[in-house]
Amino acid sequence: MKAYMARRLLQMMPVVLLATVMMFLMVYLLPGDPAINLMGEEAAVATEEQIAGFRARYGLDKPFIVQYGVWLKNALQGDLGRSFRNKEPVTESIAARLPVTLELAILSTVIAIFMGIPAGIVSAVKRNTVVDMIVTSFSVGWVALPNFWFAILLIMVFSVILGWLPVAGYVPLVQDPLGNLRSLLLPAFALGANYAAVMARQTRSGMLEVLNQDYIRTARAKGLREQRVILLHALKNALIPIVTLLGLHLGRVLGGTVIIETVFAIPGMGLLVIASIRGRDYMAAQGAILVIILGVLVSNLLADFAYAYLDPRIKYS
Amino acid sequence: MTENHASFAPAVLLGRRRPSRLQRMLRVALGLRLGVFGLVIVVLFLILAVGAPLVAPFPPEKADFVLMRASPGSAGHLLGTDALGRDVFSRLIYGGRISLLVGFVAVGIAIGIGVPIGMIAGFFGGLVDDVLMRLMDTLYSFPTILLALIIVAVLQPGLVNVMAAVGITSIPVYARLVRGGTLSVREMDYVTAARALGARAPRILALHIWPNVSAPILVQGSLGMAFAVLAEASLSFLGLGVPPPTPTWGGMLRDGFNFIDTAWWLSIFPGLAIFLLVLGFNFVGDSLRDALDPRLAH
Numbered sequence: 261m262k263a264y265m266a267r268r269l270l271q272m273m274p275v276v277l278l279a280t281v282m283m284f285l286m287v288y289l290l291p292g293d294p295a296i297n298l299m300g301e302e303a304a305v306a307t308e309e310q311i312a313g314f315r316a317r318y319g320l321d322k323p324f325i326v327q328y329g330v331w332l333k334n335a336l337q338g339d340l341g342r343s344f345r346n347k348e349p350v351t352e353s354i355a356a357r358l359p360v361t362l363e364l365a366i367l368s369t370v371i372a373i374f375m376g377i378p379a380g381i382v383s384a385v386k387r388n389t390v391v392d393m394i395v396t397s398f399s400v401g402w403v404a405l406p407n408f409w410f411a412i413l414l415i416m417v418f419s420v421i422l423g424w425l426p427v428a429g430y431v432p433l434v435q436d437p438l439g440n441l442r443s444l445l446l447p448a449f450a451l452g453a454n455y456a457a458v459m460a461r462q463t464r465s466g467m468l469e470v471l472n473q474d475y476i477r478t479a480r481a482k483g484l485r486e487q488r489v490i491l492l493h494a495l496k497n498a499l500i501p502i503v504t505l506l507g508l509h510l511g512r513v514l515g516g517t518v519i520i521e522t523v524f525a526i527p528g529m530g531l532l533v534i535a536s537i538r539g540r541d542y543m544a545a546q547g548a549i550l551v552i553i554l555g556v557l558v559s560n561l562l563a564d565f566a567y568a569y570l571d572p573r574i575k576y577s
Numbered sequence: 578m579t580e581n582h583a584s585f586a587p588a589v590l591l592g593r594r595r596p597s598r599l600q601r602m603l604r605v606a607l608g609l610r611l612g613v614f615g616l617v618i619v620v621l622f623l624i625l626a627v628g629a630p631l632v633a634p635f636p637p638e639k640a641d642f643v644l645m646r647a648s649p650g651s652a653g654h655l656l657g658t659d660a661l662g663r664d665v666f667s668r669l670i671y672g673g674r675i676s677l678l679v680g681f682v683a684v685g686i687a688i689g690i691g692v693p694i695g696m697i698a699g700f701f702g703g704l705v706d707d708v709l710m711r712l713m714d715t716l717y718s719f720p721t722i723l724l725a726l727i728i729v730a731v732l733q734p735g736l737v738n739v740m741a742a743v744g745i746t747s748i749p750v751y752a753r754l755v756r757g758g759t760l761s762v763r764e765m766d767y768v769t770a771a772r773a774l775g776a777r778a779p780r781i782l783a784l785h786i787w788p789n790v791s792a793p794i795l796v797q798g799s800l801g802m803a804f805a806v807l808a809e810a811s812l813s814f815l816g817l818g819v820p821p822p823t824p825t826w827g828g829m830l831r832d833g834f835n836f837i838d839t840a841w842w843l844s845i846f847p848g849l850a851i852f853l854l855v856l857g858f859n860f861v862g863d864s865l866r867d868a869l870d871p872r873l874a875h
Binding site for chain 2: 274275276278279282283286287289290291400401403404405406408409412413415416420512514515516518519522523533534537538549552553556557560
């Protein structure tokens with residue numbers, strides 16, 4: 261297992277390096293002169309020399325490979341540079357926003373687990389009944405539901421019509437825990453419901469496969485109660501692919517936050533990426549995208565490890 | 578009791594050509610109700626998109642400042658009007674053209690680039706495989722919407738660039754899928770025989786590998802269409818899709834979001850259109866996948 265983990269970590273290294281090159285290149289290629297963009301109104305009255313001086317100060321006059329090398333060297337030391345816009349260190353911006361996105365991601369995952377897994381179990385146990393049909397129809401339909409439209413529908417019902425939850429905005433956890441939950445409930449539900457549908461489908465098919473196994477028949481023949489057979493014997497094995505799915509979900513949810521944070525005006529990583537790309541704030545964009553990519557890769561890696569740990573039949577050669 | 582023995586006779590003996598794996602798969606898929614339902618939805622949207630000038634009651638960009646945000650059914654506007662008095666139904670129909678066009682072209686790009694990459698990586702193996710698949714892993718490490726968003730920002734928002742962005746984000750999916758298939762097919766005896774006869778790699782790839790790895794691409798292509806429609810709508814919703822005044826479903830949702838408390842129809846109908854089309858493609862894709870499953874096919 262340790263050798264497998266070490267090998268997977270080693271395999272991840274070139275991907276991380278390539279991802280940083282790709283990300284840096286794309287941000288580098290963003291149209292418009294960053295110097296003029298960043299100087300704002302100053303650029304209109306600045307001379308060519310002043311603009312050139314600005315470029316030199318931020319290293320924008322250097323070739324791509326040099327700029328990348330300097331950025332990578334600093335990034336490896338934990339320095340992601342300063343935002344061109346507000347002059348703040350990018351790490352500070354990320355430190356302020358990452359917990360918000362992680363909170364949203366965790367809450368949406370919890371919602372996905374508590375909705376998806378029980379629905380999948382019930383659907384499998386009550387196979388070919390009305391309950392199964394309802395759960396299956398919902399899960400099939402929900403997968404096709406665009407999460408930003410679902411978010412709008414939720415706002416319409418729970419904020420505009422019923423007035424129970426805020427339309428948008430974020431309340432920090434330390435400031436008001438209940439207000440924090442109220443501000444994140446709709447976005448987390450909008451983000452999690454989609455994955456709940458995927459999980460319900462996966463749990464159903466996993467359970468159906470397991471329920472036909474000999475050891476389940478043996479457990480029943482021993483006289484165990486059906487509840488115990490399902491929850492202890494069947495679910496335990498049916499959940500293995502779900503754990504992998506969870507890891508992948510955590511990574512993908514980071515991408516989903518880009519849209520959901522925009523709909524609900526939540527100051528997380530998604531909004532930081534959008535704002536920095538729109539504002540041509542190279543440093544902030546590079547830092548924020550790097551953190552999201554690392555989040556995806558680490559989640560995938562954890563999913564692999566969990567899979568390897570839970571299913572000893574897997575060979576790691 | 579009469580028995581139709583002819584139906585048990587091998588197709589070859591009856592002079593019929595044995596149906597290909599693709600044909601058998603399509604036949605099974607069409608036997609599945611959800612697949613047919615999905616196909617009906619998709620075809621309906623296709624007809625509306627192609628016949629938009631004939632079906633749409635108003636030009637999609639024609640503003641009417643007297644009838645701004647008119648509710649559904651008023652003054653001949655079936656689904657109401659938007660903030661500029663434009664007919665929502667007509668804009669939905671024209672918006673469908675963009676969604677479908679982006680879907681088809683993006684999936685075409687992804688297949689056109691991803692499939693050769695997967696086949697080459699799987700067939701040659703070794704260093705070629707390592708390099709190509711690490712590149713694909715890298716692309717895959719970006720959340721798809723984020724990657725599409727960055728590419729569009731680099732290329733500038735516009736129809737062609739949105740197609741390219743959505744297509745590029747899907748390349749790794751096809752590359753991985755085809756590589757897996759190629760890895761198993763290249764070990765087959767007929768490939769070894771072709772090699773022994775002196776066939777070159779391009780010939781083996783085109784004549785022996787491709788026909789045997791193509792069926793899952795059809796499944797993924799249908800699911801990929803659903804993803805492309807969603808991705809295009811997401812980009813338009815974020816203001817990075819096809820720029821206005823061209824109607825797009827995502828753009829219509831974004832505009833309607835500003836009037837969520839006074840004009841519900843602006844937020845409901847475009848979302849419903851996205852949902853239905855994505856559902857249609859998902860149903861077709863799911864049925865094709867079921868049809869690929871040998872346990873169901875037989």
